[in-house]
Amino acid sequence: MEISKTTFPEITRDSLETLQVNIGYKCNQACSHCHVNAGPNRTEMMSNELINLIPRVIKAKKIKLLDITGGAPELHPKFKDLVSEVRNLNVDVMDRCNLTILKEDGNESLIKFLASNNVQITASLPCYLQDNVDKQRGEGVFKKSILALKDLNSYGYGIKDTGLILNLVYNPSQPVLPPSQKDLENTYRIELKERYGIFFSNLFVLANMPINRYKMYLNQTGELNQYNKLLKESYNNQNLEYVMCKTTLSVDWKGYLYDCDFNQQLGMSKNGTLKHLNDLLTSRETLKNNPIRIADHCFGCTAGSGSSCGGELI
Numbered sequence: 001m002e003i004s005k006t007t008f009p010e011i012t013r014d015s016l017e018t019l020q021v022n023i024g025y026k027c028n029q030a031c032s033h034c035h036v037n038a039g040p041n042r043t044e045m046m047s048n049e050l051i052n053l054i055p056r057v058i059k060a061k062k063i064k065l066l067d068i069t070g071g072a073p074e075l076h077p078k079f080k081d082l083v084s085e086v087r088n089l090n091v092d093v094m095d096r097c098n099l100t101i102l103k104e105d106g107n108e109s110l111i112k113f114l115a116s117n118n119v120q121i122t123a124s125l126p127c128y129l130q131d132n133v134d135k136q137r138g139e140g141v142f143k144k145s146i147l148a149l150k151d152l153n154s155y156g157y158g159i160k161d162t163g164l165i166l167n168l169v170y171n172p173s174q175p176v177l178p179p180s181q182k183d184l185e186n187t188y189r190i191e192l193k194e195r196y197g198i199f200f201s202n203l204f205v206l207a208n209m210p211i212n213r214y215k216m217y218l219n220q221t222g223e224l225n226q227y228n229k230l231l232k233e234s235y236n237n238q239n240l241e242y243v244m245c246k247t248t249l250s251v252d253w254k255g256y257l258y259d260c261d262f263n264q265q266l267g268m269s270k271n272g273t274l275k276h277l278n279d280l281l282t283s284r285e286t287l288k289n290n291p292i293r294i295a296d297h298c299f300g301c302t303a304g305s306g307s308s309c310g311g312e313l314i
Contacts, residue, residue, distance in 0.1 A: 007232075008298045011240060013259075013290045018248040019058060020067040020261060020309070023051065023079070025253065027071040028101055029138055036265060037213050038071040046253040050277060051078045053255070055085040057280045067248070067309065069096040069261070080113060087117045094120040096309075098137075099145040102152070115155040120165040122204070122309070125149075126173065128191040136173050149198045158200040166199075169311075171206045175218055175227035177234060177304045178205035181312040204311030207231070209262050209300045231299040239306035242313040245292050251277060259292045261309070262300075268293045 025042035058066060066086045073079055073095060086093050095114060102110055114121065125145055127133050133142040149166075153159060158166035168188065172178055185203035192198040208214050210227055218224035249270075250258040255277040258264040269275060272290045274283060306313025 006294055006296045006298070008294045008296065008302075009237075009240065011243065011246065011292045011294065013287045013292060014246040016061060016063060016247060016249055016287050018065045018067055018244075019054070019061075019063045019251065020069060020248050021046075021054060021251040022069050022071070022253055022261070022264065023073050023076045023082070025071045026075050027098065028075070028104055029072070029098055029141065036071065036261075042071065044253050045076055046078075046255070048078055050253075050255045051076075051082050053277050053281070054082060054251075055089060057277055058086060058091055059089055060281055063091065065092045065094060067094045067096065072098055072101045074101050074107065074110060083113075083117055083119060087119070092120065093117070094122055097121050097123045099123045099125065099148040100141055102148040103144045111151055111155050111157075115157065115164055118163065120167070121152065121157060122167040122169060123149075124169045124171075126169075126171050128188055128195070132173060146196050146198070149192075149200070150196065153197075153199055158198075160199075165201045167202045167204055168200050169204045169206060171208050175208065175210075175223045175230070177230065178207055178307070181205040181305065202311070204309075205307070206309075206311065207300045207303060207307040209297055211262060211297055212265055228296060228299075231303045232296070234303035235299055236302055236304060236306065236314070239302040239313045242306065242308070243298075243301050244308040244310065245301075248309075249287065262297055263293055263295075266295070266297070268295065 024045040025036060025038045026045065027038035028040060030039035083093050101107060126136050130142040133145065152166055156162035157164040170178060170184060181203060184205060188203050210218055210224060215224060218227055245260040250261045250264045252258065252264050257270050257275055258268065259270045271293055274280060274285055274287065301307050
């Protein structure tokens with residue numbers, strides 16, 4: 001995929017609302033679709049100095065949501081400290097959780113901590129069938145995920161009127177566009193309730209991005225060119241108004257800024273003079289109307305009904 005040349009239309013930023021921070025690539029899983037290439041052997045972790053900077057930036061820029069991601073962000077030693085400090089600012093926090101991390105030794109109190117701080121959980125569950133999940137995410141992942149979901153429900157997550165949000169994330173195992181979010185959410189609700197007695201708040205459907213580990217997989221199967229062609233041919237102009245890069249800023253484990261998580265993984269630093277978390281504190285410059293760096297992978301966010309970290313766009 002050529003980063004420097006693209007037919008994707010130019011877009012600019014709106015007001016900053018969400019800070020999405022990748023605090024480390026270490027993960028207890030190594031999923032085949034992971035665009036971050038996270039895994040148990042990754043050692044990259046955000047420094048304590050930068051972790052301490054995040055609440056200051058959020059307060060200074062009046063950011064509404066801290067979206068914490070990884071890897072498995074819960075593996076960072078300062079994860080709980082970061083969550084507590086930001087919640088003390090009365091700012092919403094989202095934990096992008098792989099579910100199985102909740103069943104790892106030493107994490108027995110993690111759900112209680114998340115619930116007591118009213119942290120939103122967005123958890124990957126690419127199917128309600130065991131074989132499909134284990135094929136994509138590893139043997140035994142499905143059973144652990146179901147146990148974790150039951151534990152989350154027991155604390156009120158995903159249960160109506162508790163205020164504890166539990167979002168599930170679906171992404172196709174094959175190089176195709178995701179199905180209708182509404183229809184699949186209804187199917188998930190029926191299947192998970194009837195099979196396991198599990199409840200959740202919302203289902204987000206995401207398109208797989210043809211970068212990093214997933215790009216290598218598509219190359220191996222000979223499907224990369226066909227998938228890129230599908231994304232381009234499925235481009236929907238209506239999605240441009242709602243793409244998450246307009247209101248979200250992505251931060252890598254070294255504190256550098258990007259227009260989105262995918263640009264981060266491709267090393268496409270954002271335009272403008274604000275390049276690092278420190279710059280957000282020392283400069284009065286705003287991000288609004290800054291041009292967003294684009295490439296062919298952006299068609300993944302605008303194909304069909306659109307795709308973002310919050311699911312469909314239209």
